[in-house]
Structure formats: structure tokens, C-alpha cells
Amino acid sequence: NGDFAVIGLGRFGSSLARRLVALGHVVLGIDSDPALVQRYSHEISQTISLDSTDEEALKEADLPSYEAVVVAIGTEFESSLLTTVALKQVGVKHVICKAATTTHKEILLKVGADRVILPEQEMGTKSADEIANPRMVGALSLSAEASIIEVEVPESVVGLAIRDLNLATRYHLTLSAIVRGEQVLPNPVSTQVLRLGDRLLLIGTNRELDRFSNDI
Amino acid sequence: NGDFAVIGLGRFGSSLARRLVALGHVVLGIDSDPALVQRYSHEISQTISLDSTDEEALKEADLPSYEAVVVAIGTEFESSLLTTVALKQVGVKHVICKAATTTHKEILLKVGADRVILPEQEMGTKSADEIANPRMVGALSLSAEASIIEVEVPESVVGLAIRDLNLATRYHLTLSAIVRGEQVLPNPVSTQVLRLGDRLLLIGTNRELDRFSNDI
Ligand SMILES: Nc1ncnc2c1ncn2[C@@H]1O[C@H](COP(=O)(O)OP(=O)(O)OP(=O)(O)O)[C@@H](O)[C@H]1O
Numbered sequence A, B: 001n002g003d004f005a006v007i008g009l010g011r012f013g014s015s016l017a018r019r020l021v022a023l024g025h026v027v028l029g030i031d032s033d034p035a036l037v038q039r040y041s042h043e044i045s046q047t048i049s050l051d052s053t054d055e056e057a058l059k060e061a062d063l064p065s066y067e068a069v070v071v072a073i074g075t076e077f078e079s080s081l082l083t084t085v086a087l088k089q090v091g092v093k094h095v096i097c098k099a100a101t102t103t104h105k106e107i108l109l110k111v112g113a114d115r116v117i118l119p120e121q122e123m124g125t126k127s128a129d130e131i132a133n134p135r136m137v138g139a140l141s142l143s144a145e146a147s148i149i150e151v152e153v154p155e156s157v158v159g160l161a162i163r164d165l166n167l168a169t170r171y172h173l174t175l176s177a178i179v180r181g182e183q184v185l186p187n188p189v190s191t192q193v194l195r196l197g198d199r200l201l202l203i204g205t206n207r208e209l210d211r212f213s214n215d216i
């Protein structure tokens, strides 16, 4: 159960830090703004106010002992860049940065960031998927061509049995489970009748999943 | 296959618009900045420059004919608020907004936004899940207590057969599929031997999924 450090307690950094704490991890929150350090002092395991571009201050925080350090500084690119370089120089094993644009991301990767996240662009793409297909409540990409999706049954199939959907014969899809309210029914029998509100967990190629979603 | 309109072609709005176009939808991109309208004119089906707080200009764009309209204006809250109110007033069926804070989100929902996204906060939370559990390459929440996760097999189980993992007996987990490179093997037989790089698609309670992830 690793310890993590998050530098920059803006909207991205503070949400990330809180979630890590909720998942049971010890988190060190760092920000040069004492007001933010104060605000999160009760929600994050430990918080300190320091300027991450100050190599001496960074050394005192013993950051190489953390499983990973997140650089959650977005608008001030130079600070983000200098901090990333300093972290790699003192030997932090895993550095994750947020960035505002793909150009900033490329630069951070070049100077040693292990991973760079573009929150606005990535949420834009993810939101488009949800907006385009509102009945698709979830999707996981498994390969370039296949996914598993969670899709709400439309009223048109309520009362039908699973076998009436011809999932395997017509669409080459596998039904992994039915989600019914708070219950999950894995590998349901083909005679199982679908109810309003049911969600189907389907595995198949993206092409066939799309075709199925459009057909129903 | 619905048409969508996106107001605000910043990082969030432009990524969202491009993704909708990639998914095969017709998209109208709107921004008051002509430079952005120009920049995306080749990537988005149709682009126009107008001020979305101008009700007359909004009426001319015939926005109620779109399946949904996205208000992707973040930093200028008043513009986002006025635009949302205007859109609902002219009868747009579905309005999706981005917002900077939970307070802004609550206000937008009160004035009629159907859905409000907080990109930085939501990506912070999502990134924390990925950082905390790097071997967990994907997860879909199915209910309050259950999920389906995609987890890479650690070297310790390579060469073992599925039945040696005691997924059902020890963890009450269902193995929906093995993902091997670009191949997906649904409902694999219990004698299937695990290889390096394999990913397991497992359904179960979050508690048991966690326990399993920690045990391996
Ligand atoms: N050199 C630094 N050392 C420590 N903290 C810093 C430094 N530079 C910026 N910060 C902090 O990082 C936080 C996030 O920075 P900033 O607001 O520039 O990024 P942002 O990407 O706009 O934030 P958000 O995550 O809210 O979108 C701020 O709270 C700021 O005080």
C-alpha cells in the first residue's frame, strides 16, 4: 500500500490526493500557497507549504521514498517543468504530471516524466462517448477492436428472453452478466427474461457492439 | 445518429467536438473567437463564430434541432450561466455544461442544465485510481458494491491454470474473459494456462476484487 506525494493542490491535485486517501493510501500534499495547505490539512494525511522549484526544500521532503509523485501544476508551465526535472534528479521513481496541451506533454515526457495527463482533453473525449451513446453507461476498451460495454436495455426488449436477442448468432457477442439494480448476475441462462432497468454487460468487437446498440 | 452543437472550442470543447465527429456525428462548433472557429473549421462538420449570450444569434443557429448542446465555457462563468439559461429558454432538449467547481455545478443544474461535468476534478479522481493500482488497466462500476475490472496477471501466476487461482471458491469472482494481446477469450476453460501479458476480466464485489488484487 504505497505512499504518494501530490505537488499542487488545485482542482486536479486536490481531487487526486483525496481519492488516494479514500483508497487507503498515505498522501503528502504540497503547495506553495499556505491557504490551500491549510484547507486540505484535515483531508490529506500530511500537508506542507513549499515551493517545488526549490531543490533544497524538495530534498528535505524526502520525495524519493514515495511510490510516485504527482506534479499537479497546470497553468505555470515553467514551475511544472522545473519541478519535474528536479524530482527526476533527486531520484523519484515515478513522476506523473498534468499538462495543458500536447506540446507541454511532449516536453515533460522528454525531461523524464513517466506519465502526463491532459485532464480537459481526456474528459472531453470521454464525455463525447457518453453523450453520443447515453444508453451506454460504461465501456472498457480491451484491444484495438474489442470492448466490453454496459448498456441499458431499451423498452423494446423488456419481456424477451436473452436467447431472443440472438447475441451470439447475429452479433458474435458474449453476455458476461446482467446488472439488475444492485445485483449482478454473471453468466445468465438463455431463458432469463429481461426487465426494465436491466443492464447488459457485453463483450465483442466495437463494430458488432455498435451494430447491436443501433439495432435495439 | 444525432447532431450535436458545442459552444466553446477550448481544450475541453474542441476535444469533445472532434470525438463526436470521429464517432460519425454531425457537429456544429461555436466560439466567439474567430481564430478558434477558423482553426477547427476543417475538423468539425460546421463552425460559426457567435456570442452565445446573444439570444438573437442563438435563435438563428436553430439549436433546438440538435440532440444536445454542450456549453464548454469554463472560466467565464457568467457567459456559461447566461448561455445555459438562454438554451433552455429556446427549447434545447438536452444541455450539458462544464464547470470549474461544485458550486458552479449546483447553480447550472438549478437553472436547467441536464448534466454538468467537472473535468479537472473527475480526471483527478480517475487518475488516482490508475495511480493507486497500475496493474488495474480498467474498471467499470456496476453497482455500489460490485465492479468489473481488467487486471494484468503478475509474473507470480504465469504458467498456472485458471483453476489454480481459486477465483470462485476463494474470492467469489467470475472470470468473464482473458485478454491476450489483441485477442479476447470469453468464458475461458478452467484448464487454460496463463501467459505473461494476459489480462483478466473479473466480476465481483469491490472488497473481493481488492483482496484478490492484493493477494496476487
Ligand atoms: N512551484 C510551486 N510549488 C508548489 N505549488 C505550486 C507551485 N506552482 C504552483 N503551485 C500550486 O499548484 C496549484 C495548481 O496550479 P495552477 O492553478 O497553476 O494549475 P491549474 O492546472 O490551473 O489547477 P487546477 O488543477 O485547479 O486546474 C496551485 O494551487 C498553486 O499554488
Ligand SMILES: Nc1ncnc2c1ncn2[C@@H]1O[C@H](COP(=O)(O)OP(=O)(O)OP(=O)(O)O)[C@@H](O)[C@H]1O
Pocket: A120, B007, B008, B009, B010, B011, B012, B013, B030, B031, B032, B033, B036, B050, B051, B052, B053, B072, B073, B074, B075, B076, B079
Ligand atoms: N459567450 C461566448 N460565446 C461563445 N464562445 C465563448 C463565449 N465565452 C467564452 N467562449 C469561448 O469558450 C471557450 C472556452 O472558454 P474558456 O477558455 O473560458 O474555458 P476553459 O474552461 O478555460 O477552457 P478549456 O476547455 O480550454 O479548459 C473559449 O475559446 C472562448 O472563446
